[in-house]
Amino acid sequence: MIIAKTLEEIELMRESALIVSRTLGEVAKAIKPGVTTLQLDKIAEEYIRSQGAIPGFLGLYDFPNTLCMSPNSQVVHGIPNNTPLEEGDIISVDCGAIKNGFYGDHAYTFAVGEIDLETEKLLAVTKQSLYEGIKEFKIGNRVGDVGYAIQKYCEDHGYGVVRELVGHGLGRVMHEDPEMPNYGKRGRGKKFIEGMVVAIEPMINLGTKNIKQHRDGWTITTKDNKPSAHFEHDVAIVNGKPELLSTFKYIYDALGIVSNEEDEFRAIKL
Template sequence: MIYLKTEDEIEALRKANQLVAATLAEIAKIVQPGVTTREMDTLAEHFIRDNGAVPSFKGCPNPFGPAFPASICTSVNDTIVHGIPEDKPLKKGDIVSVDCGVLLEGFCGDSCYTFCVGEVKAEIKQLLSVTKESLYKGIEQAIVGNRLGDIGCAVQHHVQQYGYGVVRQYAGHGIGKKMHEDPMVPNYGTAGTGLAISNGLCIAIEPMITEGKASSYLLPDRWSVKTRDGKSAAHYEHTIAIHHGKADILSSFEEVEQIERTKH
């Protein structure tokens, strides 16, 4: 069942997503060699709760194992998604995808950003840059008159020019009062196919792109997903609303990118 959102609901979603953006900016300030992903998680949880929201990932049920134990997903290097924060310090040259979700006043926010830890190799920088570009290519297609397949096709076409892999087992999703709603929003597809895009549709678009092949495996923790070939993966996500015929990006990377520029 797909719920199209009213103007008021879109504004409530915007508020939640702006808190996610602010949380990612707080994390950006501490990402450096020697910091642990558990420290990042603690910071995120305190910041989210201090702002009157709850971290929606914490306690998220898993049909195949234990509930998610943390407030953010921290996926390092060859971990594609759902990495669990831990006490191992990050090293110079690592990358870490931080996926964050909140529930604020009954509405959800969800966004992800892949951070560089110190200076990273040029080929990894390119992976991050192309993955982020593919997110915006997908968003450009999120207009009334198009279909969901146009979004996935745009993401896929952009990254495959560079020989990168598109993860197919995981996808973007509808969002509203629940973190994951219908429809599913794949990062691949055929233009002109799938659900027609309408005003009021609110979705999270989230390319998960691998440097090498897209095949993956699940760790024994039943959450963390890694690339089979051990190559790196990048993940960027925005929540958008279809508003007045086109995409209105409710989340933001603006503050994160300002902080990143001062570091690198």
């Protein structure tokens, strides 16, 4: 069952989402060759708690850390460890926080130093596919419209769209209805309603769409060991249209990036 949120609840969810956004900005400042994912995890946990929030992933389904840290061919759910990042790596950082009883859930894939052009294009296309999906999250559309937009954009570039892992509704629990696949057919699936809040999160592979799960029960990698990218925003339907609750602004501030990509989906100036 889809749980619509009131405008007051959406504002509380925006607060949780922006805590995650600022956390990712703090992590962005520290990502460089030689740093370990456990060090980044510590930065994230300390920042979330400093904001009067609780790490949303820590202990969720028994996950052991604050961040899911997934480098290179890891798709999602990587566990932070003591292996240093290297020049040319990419790393998906997925973060959650709980405040006022509501979750924020937000992800970005970072380049570590200079990366090759092929992987740089994968990141750019995957991020743009997120916005292609968000455009379709509006009254009159269905789940399949978002999935179709993401799938077409990425497959037109020759990439593999992961099937087994999906976005989801978001609220007082991390995973609410509906599931939000990154593939689909127009006009299919559950109807969108006013007050819905979802996490849209393309997981796109440079090669095959196929994945494998590792023995730790968490880590997911591409079947062909080629790189994978992952970007995620929290989005609400307000007045029939998609409105971003999360932002990449704090990441871009840390990295010196100027972008207006979020402008059409933002009702308030951050």
